[in-house]
Amino acid sequence: MIPTTACLFLSAMLFFLGMLGFLLRKNALVVFMSVELMLNAANLAFIAFARMHGGVIGTTGHVSAFFVIAVAAAEAGVGLAIIIALFRTRRTLDVDEVRALKH
Amino acid sequence: MSVEIILFFVFSVCTLAGASLVIFSKSPIASAMSLVATFFFLAGIYVLLFAHAIAALQIIVYAGAVMVLFVLVIMLLPLKDLGPAFRFTPARWIGAFSAATILSGLLYAAMQWDEYLKNKLPLGTEATNAMSPETLSRFGTLEEIGLAIYTRWLFPFEALSLLLLAAILGAVVIAKARI
Numbered sequence: 001m002i003p004t005t006a007c008l009f010l011s012a013m014l015f016f017l018g019m020l021g022f023l024l025r026k027n028a029l030v031v032f033m034s035v036e037l038m039l040n041a042a043n044l045a046f047i048a049f050a051r052m053h054g055g056v057i058g059t060t061g062h063v064s065a066f067f068v069i070a071v072a073a074a075e076a077g078v079g080l081a082i083i084i085a086l087f088r089t090r091r092t093l094d095v096d097e098v099r100a101l102k103h
Numbered sequence: 104m105s106v107e108i109i110l111f112f113v114f115s116v117c118t119l120a121g122a123s124l125v126i127f128s129k130s131p132i133a134s135a136m137s138l139v140a141t142f143f144f145l146a147g148i149y150v151l152l153f154a155h156a157i158a159a160l161q162i163i164v165y166a167g168a169v170m171v172l173f174v175l176v177i178m179l180l181p182l183k184d185l186g187p188a189f190r191f192t193p194a195r196w197i198g199a200f201s202a203a204t205i206l207s208g209l210l211y212a213a214m215q216w217d218e219y220l221k222n223k224l225p226l227g228t229e230a231t232n233a234m235s236p237e238t239l240s241r242f243g244t245l246e247e248i249g250l251a252i253y254t255r256w257l258f259p260f261e262a263l264s265l266l267l268l269a270a271i272l273g274a275v276v277i278a279k280a281r282i
Contacts, residue, residue, distance in 0.1 A: 002111045002151055005217040010115045010148075012209035014122055016202055021126035023198030024189050029131045029177060033138050036169070037122055040145055043157075051152040054234045054242060059251045062243055065157050066252070069164050070263050074270035076169045080176045081278035087180050088280070096190065 007048030015041035028083050028093045032076070039072045111151050118144040129188050135173050142166040156245045 014037060021034030043065045050061025083093070090098060121141035125134045142165045149158035189195075234242060241247055252260050 002107060005213055006111065006115075007148075007152070008213040008216070009210060010118065012206055012213060013119055015209065016206035017119070017122040017126055019202040019205065020199060023202060024191075024195055025126070026188065026190050027131055029173070029180075030125070030134050030188075033125055033134055033173065036138065036165070037125060037141070040142070040165075043161075044145065044148065047149055047152050047154045047157060050154065050243075054238065056251075058242060059247050060255075062154055062157055062248050063251050063256050065154070066160060066248065067259065067263060069157075069160055070267065073164055073169055074267050076172055077270050077274040078277065080172055081274035083176060084179065084278045093180065 002048075002051070004048050004052045007044060007051075011041045011045040011048065014038075014044065026094050026096060028086065028095050028098075031095060032079050032083070035079075036072060036076070039068055043068050107151055111148065114144045114147045114151070118148065127188065131177050131182065132174070135170060135177060138173075139166050139170050142170070153239065153243045155243050156248050157243070 018034045018037030018041060021037065022031055025031050025034065046061045046065045046068070050058040050065075052058075053061070086098060087093060092098070118141055121137045121144060124137035125141065128134050128137060142161060146158040146161040146166070149155075149161060
């Protein structure tokens with residue numbers, strides 16, 4: 001059996017990479033992909049703990065992962081629509097140039 | 104070292120490499136393709152963790168539906184060169200620093216948890232909740248998950264369908280030319 005701690009380490013590193021991309025990248029599309037990476041890191045932790053516990057608790061972990069996947073799909077749909085609308089009005093994908101709410 | 108552990112190690116390294124490529128590659132299409140690869144390797148890890156149904160969902164929903172959406176949007180938008188992929192302002196340095204802090208915190212917590220688990224269990228026992236082969240063969244199947252979703256988690260599941268409907272309508276309204 002795969003040690004749960006190893007899965008948690010992988011999950012932490014995946015979350016770190018996602019957060020780094022979310023905070024540092026300029027391209028709005030890549031920022032969005034980083035969010036998906038972070039959601040996947042959370043999913044990995046869910047499934048690692050599910051494997052550790054097994055039984056009803058484990059199945060609940062799998063159901064949580066299923067819900068995360070569904071919410072991520074909804075989020076991707078709306079987010080990409082926002083990016084298209086943003087590009088239509090602003091002609092840019094750079095997250096630093098979108099600051100209408102700043103002043 | 105069993106085959107399981109070796110496969111897990113290979114998949115982990117590939118996942119982290121794919122994730123790094125998502126972050127560091129300059130062109131968005133390269134990022135998207137690396138993300139697809141990352142999702143596939145993660146699905147492999149899910150299979151090793153006996154989450155077969157979730158692994159299938161991961162490939163169908165993430166690597167299939169979501170990434171097709173991403174690639175389609177990349178195709179719709181003209182890819183002009185944005186210059187360097189990263190821009191370092193003081194705020195971003197703080198962001199990178201906080202990300203590193205969170206990483207070290209998470210790794211520390213995982214290590215502490217490992218210690219805790221070792222101390223809690225009597226010496227010599229496996230640090231796992233070993234399942235019998237019969238329970239293990241049913242664990243993580245679509246049947247088990249479906250049973251849980253349609254009995255105990257029925258209300259969240261129906262709320263999720265409402266959320267997806269709202270997301271469809273929202274996406275159409277937002278992406279329309281004139282609002």
